[in-house]
Amino acid sequence: MAATPLRPTDEDARRSARGMLAVMRHATLAVNDPQTGHPHLSRIACQPDAGGLPLALLSGLAVHSRILTLDPRAALLIEAQRDRGDPMTWPRLSLQVVARMVPRSETLRRRWLAAHPKAAVFIDLPDFRFWRLEPQSGLLNAGFGSAFRLTSADLTTCP
Numbered sequence: 001m002a003a004t005p006l007r008p009t010d011e012d013a014r015r016s017a018r019g020m021l022a023v024m025r026h027a028t029l030a031v032n033d034p035q036t037g038h039p040h041l042s043r044i045a046c047q048p049d050a051g052g053l054p055l056a057l058l059s060g061l062a063v064h065s066r067i068l069t070l071d072p073r074a075a076l077l078i079e080a081q082r083d084r085g086d087p088m089t090w091p092r093l094s095l096q097v098v099a100r101m102v103p104r105s106e107t108l109r110r111r112w113l114a115a116h117p118k119a120a121v122f123i124d125l126p127d128f129r130f131w132r133l134e135p136q137s138g139l140l141n142a143g144f145g146s147a148f149r150l151t152s153a154d155l156t157t158c159p
Contacts, residue, residue, distance in 0.1 A: 013148040017140045020093050030075040031067040047115045060127035072099040091142045097133040
């Protein structure tokens with residue numbers, strides 16, 4: 001039997017992953033381009049919605065938005081930000097997500113602008129839409145020798 005680098009998922013891992021989701025302001029979004037068959041990456045603004053799930057404000061003109069309308073499966077990379085040290089040692093959370101467009105609401109708009117005030121320039125343009133990125137599973141790399149597989153419930157359920 002092959003050894004696995006994954007440790008048993010415990011409450012500290014769940015809490016760490018949910019903590020990363022709670023403070024995220026940006027992430028890397030990966031979608032699969034159906035024209036080329038290759039992944040397409042974009043850095044996006046992202047924040048938790050009221051339930052703690054990743055929420056993004058995306059332009060319908062962007063390649064990733066057009067791809068998400070065809071295939072809502074995507075991946076999201078969230079990195080913990082540190083002031084110093086080697087970024088390869090910083091915690092990171094990779095999520096497999098399903099993207100769902102969310103109807104506009106004044107509540108979402110206000111919450112978004114509180115975290116991303118510069119978005120006031122474009123948030124009301126007709127091509128911008130909110131997308132909820134619903135985690136299906138995840139991998140938390142919390143540091144050397146500290147990797148955990150996470151379920152959707154691990155990421156969305158508070159104890």
